[in-house]
Amino acid sequence: MLSHSNLAQRSTALEAELAALKEAGDYLIGVRIERSPAGGSASKAAKEECKYARLRAGRGKLLPNGKKSLYIPVAQIAHYEAACDRGKQVQQLERQIECLKTQIWKLEQSQYRHWDDKSRKPRRHRKLALPVAHQPSAIIEVEPPLLASAPAAILVLYRQADDTPVHAVAAEVWQGEQKIIEVKPVHCMGMRADRVADYIKTLLSDLHQRFAVTRFEDVIKEMPVQQCPIPSCPLKNDR
Structure with a gap:
């Protein structure tokens, strides 16, 4: 069986031969020449002397005159015979x-x-071992691409432990790696847990109006009571 390249080369060669054949002269496909006396409206002399031949178009074809037949003079018979032969060669090519x-x-x-x-068959994953000369000796750290950051609110609670009452509540707003606002702490001493929760909601509502934040981050910033920055903090005065 011929290869793809061989078939393509043969096709190209035949197309070139076909183009040259068409350039060589007129060609007629599906047409034959009949040598018979002229009939119909032809002159009496033409009918008697048989100085004409007739072109006949095959099934489903018409001649240039739009008809199935055409009378031609004897002097042009050779020309039309060559055109018919050329047409057969064109059709064959x-x-x-x-x-x-x-x-x-x-x-x-x-x-x-x-x-x-081949693409549908599952591929076996092989572990490719790098040559010793190309194995990196150390991990190279690169800077990550810049990411457009939105304001984030962080709740700050001053208390001794997770299960102890909240001493004071504060908040911070960060834009990426930069702190853009710090809400001063407010004492919650003596408040019930529900009042502390209401204040935190009020604080978040205020931050939402200013910075369009909708929630506090999941991680709460826990600070020990001893670090309460409120100047009038009674615990600070006792120290």
Whole structure:
């Protein structure tokens, strides 16, 4: 079986031969010459002397005059015979080219199916070991790409432990890695847990109006009571 390249080369060569044949002169496809006396409206002399021939178009074809037949003078018979012979060669070359193109198409489809089948097969993952000379001796850290950050609110609670009452409540707002606002702490001494929760909601509502934050971050910033920055803090005065 011929390869794809061989088929393509043959097709190209035949197409060049076909183009040269068409350039060589007129050609008629599906037309034959009948040597018979003229009839119909032809002159009596033409009918008797048989100085005319007639072109006949095949089934489903018409001559340049739009009819199935055409009378031609004897002097032009050789010209039309050459055109008919040339037409047969043109038709034969066109069939050969079409046949080659069909073979090329089938071969390409077969290759595509083969490639598709290979792509569908599961691939075995192999661990590729780098040559010793190319193995990195240390991990290189690179800077991450810049990320557009939105304001984030962090709740700050001053208390001794997670299960002890809240001493004071504060908040911070960060934009990426930069702190853009720090809400001063407010004492919550003597407040019930529900009042502390209400104040935290009020604080978040205020930050939402200013910075469009909708919640506090999941991680709460816990600070020991001893670090309460309120100047009038009674615990600070006792120290």
